[in-house]
Amino acid sequence: MKTHIVKIFVFFLMAFAFGCGGSTSNKRSNIVIETSGKNMLSVKSMHDDLSVLWSAIKELHPGYGFYTSPADLQKAYDSTYASIKSPLTESQFIDQIYPFMCELRCGHTQLKHAEGYKPSINDTASHLPFKVLVRNHHAWITAHQTAELHTGDEIMNINGIPVSAIINRGYGLYCGDGYGETFKELFLSEYDGFEDACNKCYHWKGPYQIKLHTVNGGIKNINVKPAESGAVTTDLTLKPVDNFANWTVVKGISDARLRFFNSSSTAWFSATPFAYADTLVYKKAFAAIKQKGIKNLILDLRHNTGGDIRVATQLLSYLADGPFNVVKEVKSRVSDLANNRFAKYFDSTITQGFIQGYKTSSKTGDWYRIEATPAFGQIYGPFQLAKKDHFNGKLLVLIDGATFSSGALLTAALKAQRKGIKFIGRETAGAEEGCNGVTLQHLTLPNTKIVVDFPWMRVISMAKNPVKGRGIMPDYVVNYKPEDVVRNNDVDLRKAMSLVR
Numbered sequence: 099m100k101t102h103i104v105k106i107f108v109f110f111l112m113a114f115a116f117g118c119g120g121s122t123s124n125k126r127s128n129i130v131i132e133t134s135g136k137n138m139l140s141v142k143s144m145h146d147d148l149s150v151l152w153s154a155i156k157e158l159h160p161g162y163g164f165y166t167s168p169a170d171l172q173k174a175y176d177s178t179y180a181s182i183k184s185p186l187t188e189s190q191f192i193d194q195i196y197p198f199m200c201e202l203r204c205g206h207t208q209l210k211h212a213e214g215y216k217p218s219i220n221d222t223a224s225h226l227p228f229k230v231l232v233r234n235h236h237a238w239i240t241a242h243q244t245a246e247l248h249t250g251d252e253i254m255n256i257n258g259i260p261v262s263a264i265i266n267r268g269y270g271l272y273c274g275d276g277y278g279e280t281f282k283e284l285f286l287s288e289y290d291g292f293e294d295a296c297n298k299c300y301h302w303k304g305p306y307q308i309k310l311h312t313v314n315g316g317i318k319n320i321n322v323k324p325a326e327s328g329a330v331t332t333d334l335t336l337k338p339v340d341n342f343a344n345w346t347v348v349k350g351i352s353d354a355r356l357r358f359f360n361s362s363s364t365a366w367f368s369a370t371p372f373a374y375a376d377t378l379v380y381k382k383a384f385a386a387i388k389q390k391g392i393k394n395l396i397l398d399l400r401h402n403t404g405g406d407i408r409v410a411t412q413l414l415s416y417l418a419d420g421p422f423n424v425v426k427e428v429k430s431r432v433s434d435l436a437n438n439r440f441a442k443y444f445d446s447t448i449t450q451g452f453i454q455g456y457k458t459s460s461k462t463g464d465w466y467r468i469e470a471t472p473a474f475g476q477i478y479g480p481f482q483l484a485k486k487d488h489f490n491g492k493l494l495v496l497i498d499g500a501t502f503s504s505g506a507l508l509t510a511a512l513k514a515q516r517k518g519i520k521f522i523g524r525e526t527a528g529a530e531e532g533c534n535g536v537t538l539q540h541l542t543l544p545n546t547k548i549v550v551d552f553p554w555m556r557v558i559s560m561a562k563n564p565v566k567g568r569g570i571m572p573d574y575v576v577n578y579k580p581e582d583v584v585r586n587n588d589v590d591l592r593k594a595m596s597l598v599r
Contacts (some may be wrong), residue, residue, distance in 0.1 A: 110423055123426070139187070141265070144545075145179060148182070151541070155171075157432070160429075160553060160556035174197075189217065199273055204273060204534050205503070206404065209550055224296075225245050226292070226293045226324075227322050227372065228280075229287075230253065231566060234434075236252060237264075237265065238252050238253070241584060243325050246322060247322070250580045252310065252345060254310060255309045256308050256338065257306060262550065264300070268294065268295030268296050275502070277567035281502065295414070298451030302528065303324070304324035306323075306324075307521045313586065344362065346358050348383070348386050355379065356387075363390070364394040364595070367387075369413060369505075372407070376412070388487040394492045395495070396598075397495045397496070398495060402504075403501075407507065408476075410505075410508040416489055417488075419511070420515075422480060425507060426559060427467065428477055429555065433458050443542055444541055444542075444552070455470060468555055496522050497570060502528045503528040510559040510570055511559065520597065528570075530561045530565065532556065533556075535557055536553070536555040
């Protein structure tokens, strides 16, 4: 995947380690370098690694059978296994097994290249001469590099393939939680996932035969070349929007994360992925909010992909109505996660972190309850509210298809433990009922050395009546138009301000 795409993937994969992560320590050999058909992975090595992965999933993965039945997962595995009939490059093998992995419906389970991997020197993936906005299995042109396209044109098909089919194939390039689609839409739109689908699934090099439903209401067929060097351009008539033209940045809060609206007692605060330094940021921000006499707070949880749940607990202490919890329960499928028959494939450093931070207690049904050791701190509350500067005013929360992991757990906890709160935006990437995570292990497949991000535990959120497999739904759904994307128009914020007024 392209470097800038990987950046958000890294966010997702760091999203929910409770401080037990670490760099992989397993020794890796037989590094595969993809060059002109050399060093292809053998069918046997791929079959053997897929078998190891499937066995580990069946025995340990907390998402096994949760959203997709064991029988259907077995069918997906058998089909994938049978489809590997000839040597493949490492990238091709990853692409081949990703749709099977996606059947787990776990956003924390992802595939990474082996350490030392280098793409083929002959890998000349084509670049589309446009960007897209994907929503509800449709795709519209946003920025573009050719005068034959216009912002707002809807793509009907490319090279005779319906755009809905391209989108569906693109959905199999990256795993997500449950049945929600907002993250996958975001991936296809913001991080060139649509282009990846064209390259990885269809291997198109261009030119592209495109059928459009134009902004003027007509149907047009065009033939466009791949993108030339340089970024795609935008319609110069669509002027950029200054979303904070009437806001004042609060000094002393890093990265302009706190702003006050100039003509009302309204504040906007950005809660970025939870990091240790945020505890001090929260203390300063809520002190400033209190001192200013803010009555309306817009909490921005968009693109909050998670992080340390203990930091999320600190944020919630300023917002909950009373003593609160962030999660209801953490549990695992086995009594001793550190000692399993796949232990030699897992990262020993992460395993040691798990041993220091967690312990297994009682068993209920097929699950074992996980407790934290004093070295980690507390998982379960009730936690007390902040002693100073608790916010009691009107709270509006912005969410989207990258509100994930601890970010989604915080959102669910807020919904359950704060009266009168309103959510604005789009369904969260993280399922409302909880997720798989806590310790995010690295499973190194023994032959290909491909690394699988492999969660060890299941986290149950504080949600009261979640819909299985769906994220937290906004009270006010906001859908962006192609011109909003091009103009950088923050429609979510504008909706929030309309509710304040």
